[in-house]
Amino acid sequence: MVHTLTPTADLKTDVDDVARLVSATGERVRDADLDPWATDIDTAQLQGLYRDMVLVRRMDAECMALQRQGQLGLWAPCNGQEAVQVGTARALRTDDFAFPTYREPGVNYVRGAKPAQYMRAWRGEAHSSYDPYELGSAIQQIIIGAQTLHAVGYAMGIQRDGTDQVAAVYFGDGASSQGDVNEAMVFAASFDAPVVFICCNNQYAISEPVGIAAKHPIAGRAPGFGIPSLRVDGNDVLACFAAMRWAIARARDGHGPSFIEAVTYRMGPHTTSDDPTRYRTQDEVEAWRRRDPIARLEALLRAQGGFDDEFTAGVQKDADALAADVRAACLGMTTAPAITILDNVYAEPHTGIDEERRWFGAYLDGFADDQAAGEQAS
Structure with a gap:
């Protein structure tokens, strides 16, 4: 199956109609589109991706707990979406620029965020949590889809600077219906802007299932703008990494924008003010739990002999340390007048x-x- 979509592709809505390199049970599988971009990935690099995802999930859980304890005003959890964030962000260079939404702490983790920078704004202590030029990541955007225009504008600036940097913009399946996103794709295609659109299709625009607004895969929209796209398994970190490499290479070589639809699932609520039990079943949640991005990479690493007690103890120690630092940073903040x-x-x-x-x-x-x-x- 060719997963690079064209305007005339026979599109399906099945969540399994995706490109992947690691199955839900952890077997390495082949894909003609993605394999060329993952040939050099060894066990040590897979261990690094595993560690990243575990730390992002632990940090996310700590921020959820801090909100429930009244220390944060709100939090938008990313549990289940770690592979999209870590896989794509790890493919970026340090001089590239990311444009995340409010649900991409994993992107900022990869970009080097410090504990306080995950939540200062969520606590209400500042208008933003970090200096975007320090991280190479724009301020997390709460206005749905607006960051796509910012990313394309930045990418057009890259062109005028004559460098080979790339802009990467993240948004959800719900945001793909916004005018800003579609207008951004028009500009990106018209000017061959070096930007990668990453649609994190987590199946719900708050409480609205993706199938209501998208009768066909969202990746099928991009070719209508003249932008090639890939539809990948968003719970497969290796597939996300490979797809991002493909898109980045196109941009650096002057071939313009690319679009990645990463099919994943939001395991928790939309935000801490949401009750997802009102619009989805526990059976659905459990079905997606069996696709867990961390568990499948663990299975692959075990098969390769890259997962032992020493490795997992080290990862757990690092995750606990990050969570402790996040909590200490939050509780140590001084509220300004x-x-x-x-x-x-x-x-x-x-x-x-x-x-x-x-x-x-x-x-x-x-x-x-x-x-x-x-x-x-x-």
């Missing part, structure tokens, strides 16, 4: 902000008066 929310809105002095600062300051002072009155009454 509320008035500072107006800092850095403009680079230069602005009379409108000055007026808002006076109004907001008086409003906050009112709470101080109420508190003082309460203390006197007691």
